[in-house]
Amino acid sequence: MKPKPLMRKLDCVRFYVTDLESGLAFYRDQLGHELIWRTDEMVGLRMPGTGAEIVLHTEPQEPEIDFKVQSADTAAARIEEAGGKVIVPPFDIQIGHCTVVQDPWGNEFVLLDASKGLLVTDEEGNVIGNAEP
Numbered sequence: 001m002k003p004k005p006l007m008r009k010l011d012c013v014r015f016y017v018t019d020l021e022s023g024l025a026f027y028r029d030q031l032g033h034e035l036i037w038r039t040d041e042m043v044g045l046r047m048p049g050t051g052a053e054i055v056l057h058t059e060p061q062e063p064e065i066d067f068k069v070q071s072a073d074t075a076a077a078r079i080e081e082a083g084g085k086v087i088v089p090p091f092d093i094q095i096g097h098c099t100v101v102q103d104p105w106g107n108e109f110v111l112l113d114a115s116k117g118l119l120v121t122d123e124e125g126n127v128i129g130n131a132e133p
Contacts, residue, residue, distance in 0.1 A: 007067040012053040014064040023056040066110040072097035075111040
């Protein structure tokens with residue numbers, strides 16, 4: 001029997017910026033991406049035609065690709081069973097759980113779920129809580 005696809009959709013592409021305001025000046029003000037949500041360290045910007053986001057983060061790191069899965073815990077186990085590696089075991093994030101994995105060729109990516117509910121924002125896009133999952 002053919003297994004069901006593990007990765008349900010692209011959640012986001014995450015980029016490092018030195019500060020959020022300069023990141024917003026470039027991606028929002030110059031490139032036209034609408035602000036969806038923001039915290040002290042991150043902002044989410046809309047990519048039209050998809051549910052995926054551009055996430056700008058002030059924590060220095062390489063660009064990152066995040067995929068939504070039904071369960072980060074189950075996904076980590078499936079990756080290992082298939083011959084991949086779990087680089088960072090599942091951990092809590094504001095919307096659910098997250099894990100960092102690697103395929104057999106060394107490609108690293110993030111798998112996350114929204115088991116705690118998606119972000120709720122005020123009229124300025126500031127995160128004020130989570131919606132019911």
